Amino acid sequence: xxxxxxxxxxxxxxxxxxxxxLLLVAIVATAVFQTRKNATHRGGDDDDEMQSVVKxxxxxxxxxxxxxxxxxxxxxxxSLVIKSSKDVLLTALNYTxxxxxxxxxxxxxxxxxxxxxxxxxxxxxxxxxxxxDTLEELRESEDELKNYGFKNYSLPQHKEYLETLLSAAQTNxxxxxxxxxxxxxxxxxxxxxxxGQMHVFRLCSNVxxxxxxxxxxxxxxxxxxxxxxxxxxxxxxxxxxxxxxxxSAGDRSLLQSSTVTPDVTVAADGSxxxxxxxxxxxxxxxxxxxxxxxxxxxGVYRENVEIPRSKRNLMFVGDGRTxxxxxxxxxxxxxxxxxxxxxxxxxGSGFLARDITxxxxxxxxxxxxxxxxxxxxxxxxxxxxxxxxxxxxxxHSLRQFYVDCFIAGTVDFIFGNANVVxxxxxxxxxxxxxxxxxMVTAQGRxxxxxxxxxxxxxxxxxxxxxxxxxxxxFPTYLGRPWKEYSRTVVMQSExxxxxxxxxxxxxxxxxxxxxxxxxxxxNRGPGxxxxxxxxxxxxxxxxxxxxxxxxxVGRFIAGDSWLPATGFPFSSGL
Numbered sequence: 001x002x003x004x005x006x007x008x009x010x011x012x013x014x015x016x017x018x019x020x021x022l023l024l025v026a027i028v029a030t031a032v033f034q035t036r037k038n039a040t041h042r043g044g045d046d047d048d049e050m051q052s053v054v055k056x057x058x059x060x061x062x063x064x065x066x067x068x069x070x071x072x073x074x075x076x077x078x079s080l081v082i083k084s085s086k087d088v089l090l091t092a093l094n095y096t097x098x099x100x101x102x103x104x105x106x107x108x109x110x111x112x113x114x115x116x117x118x119x120x121x122x123x124x125x126x127x128x129x130x131x132x133d134t135l136e137e138l139r140e141s142e143d144e145l146k147n148y149g150f151k152n153y154s155l156p157q158h159k160e161y162l163e164t165l166l167s168a169a170q171t172n173x174x175x176x177x178x179x180x181x182x183x184x185x186x187x188x189x190x191x192x193x194x195x196g197q198m199h200v201f202r203l204c205s206n207v208x209x210x211x212x213x214x215x216x217x218x219x220x221x222x223x224x225x226x227x228x229x230x231x232x233x234x235x236x237x238x239x240x241x242x243x244x245x246x247x248s249a250g251d252r253s254l255l256q257s258s259t260v261t262p263d264v265t266v267a268a269d270g271s272x273x274x275x276x277x278x279x280x281x282x283x284x285x286x287x288x289x290x291x292x293x294x295x296x297x298x299g300v301y302r303e304n305v306e307i308p309r310s311k312r313n314l315m316f317v318g319d320g321r322t323x324x325x326x327x328x329x330x331x332x333x334x335x336x337x338x339x340x341x342x343x344x345x346x347x348g349s350g351f352l353a354r355d356i357t358x359x360x361x362x363x364x365x366x367x368x369x370x371x372x373x374x375x376x377x378x379x380x381x382x383x384x385x386x387x388x389x390x391x392x393x394x395x396h397s398l399r400q401f402y403v404d405c406f407i408a409g410t411v412d413f414i415f416g417n418a419n420v421v422x423x424x425x426x427x428x429x430x431x432x433x434x435x436x437x438x439m440v441t442a443q444g445r446x447x448x449x450x451x452x453x454x455x456x457x458x459x460x461x462x463x464x465x466x467x468x469x470x471x472x473x474f475p476t477y478l479g480r481p482w483k484e485y486s487r488t489v490v491m492q493s494e495x496x497x498x499x500x501x502x503x504x505x506x507x508x509x510x511x512x513x514x515x516x517x518x519x520x521x522x523n524r525g526p527g528x529x530x531x532x533x534x535x536x537x538x539x540x541x542x543x544x545x546x547x548x549x550x551x552x553v554g555r556f557i558a559g560d561s562w563l564p565a566t567g568f569p570f571s572s573g574l
């Protein structure tokens with residue numbers, strides 16, 4: 001389906017949603033509070049109680065005045081009696097959904113009301129796509145809250161999933177605006193959108209903060225159902241296992257077995273079911289609960305591929321990372337946005353890939369040019385190469401895992417705001433343009449309550465053959481803070497002397513130096529010495545296993561609950 005058809009289909013869905021939304025403020029949360037009849041009158045003690053509950057719950061947010069005003073407005077319009085933090089949470093969430101739906105039409109109006117460049121049109125298309133993603137994440141959050149404790153995993157896992165969804169919803173708002181940051185003309189359009197986007201960002205932030213600050217005791221007091229015992233839920237893998245647990249035994253087998261029986265085969269020479277990867281993806285079943293395997297035979301596939309949200313549980317199996325190559329060259333200089341430049345974009349959850357190269361050949365002079373973008377949950381990559389220059393791998397949002405992969409680039413070549421762990425990967429800086437510095441990471445966490453970050457564990461950080469002879473002329477750093485609460489941890493990895501002794505580099509002046517979280521733990525190699533590292537308030541050297549454990553696969557991306565199913569190897573702990 002081409003971009004215009006997709007937008008037309010999405011527009012119809014939003015038009016339908018808009019009619020429902022016209023009444024949503026007046027009935028917000030009534031579907032959620034099914035066991036409570038709307039009050040026709042409040043006064044005195046009821047008003048005082050509601051005001052107290054709303055104020056105390058909103059006090060935990062970063063934008064408490066906004067939280068209080070929106071919850072009060074929604075509750076008053078619907079004559080709701082708010083007696084608990086749960087009531088505040090669900091009312092705030094429903095109001096946020098309503099606001100996101102309205103914001104879609106604001107952006108659509110912007111697109112129709114002015115003369116736009118090619119990139120601006122693309123950026124607005126990106127925004128509309130991300131609004132759709134935001135709505136899905138917010139509605140999934142609403143569903144998760146309705147079923148809190150009924151699903152077959154523990155209360156902490158419920159909360160973690162909610163934090164992941166809300167973190168992604170926030171990230172979408174920033175990513176929309178990032179599409180208008182390439183030149184002065186872009187900035188004019190950005191100014192027309194920023195108020196609405198940041199309003200949604202703050203609403204999502206408030207919902208996230210309320211969720212994060214609800215204790216299990218409050219959950220019980222607010223009549224959330226009690227959880228099943230976690231031992232009856234998702235079984236943890238052994239500490240020395242090589243896969244996170246959100247991968248089933250079947251998926252683990254698919255990822256590791258020497259032969260896999262595919263559902264369809266892609267072959268450029270016509271010997272398979274399809275000649276292009278895009279055609280195979282388009283024909284794959286929608287919303288599949290079963291793994292659907294697409295074998296991609298050896299060959300160079302020159303195409304841009306998107307795995308849309310509706311195509312869940314797809315798996316790409318190549319003939320080898322040096323022989324199966326998907327490549328393209330979209331880039332910012334030639335009119336794309338960073339978001340849209342990806343050779344392969346993964347939006348459908350549960351995506352797996354093995355033995356493939358994802359490549360963008362735009363080159364170092366074309367600035368941002370993404371090889372692989374992933375804004376999908378529970379995705380894993382095994383023995384894959386991801387190769388480009390600036391902005392090689394866009395780990396945009398949600399939970400991701402990379403093992404035994406090779407990632408190469410120059411400026412900010414692993415970036416984004418996902419919950420992502422790299423294990424046993426080769427991460428190599430390339431030779432950039434004259435005057436440039438290499439940055440391995442540029443993490444985009446922009447709210448202290450987000451559970452996102454980049455973790456590099458037991459990897460090798462080095463230089464490609466073109467950079468090694470001249471690496472003294474091109475300083476290379478472990479990362480720089482793209483957003484205010486940027487979080488990156490490098491641990492138990494081998495770091496070569498390509499990394500500057502300072503280790504990390506500022507984004508601009510003192511921006512984020514006090515609020516970021518950069519950490520190193522038990523690294524080795526000539527570039528691992530920490531004696532001359534930066535002295536920023538946000539940087540630290542971890543000295544104990546207890547400090548490092550929160551950033552392991554089992555803890556940071558709940559890997560024990562989904563990675564075993566992939567069949568990819570992983571280490572749960574340190």
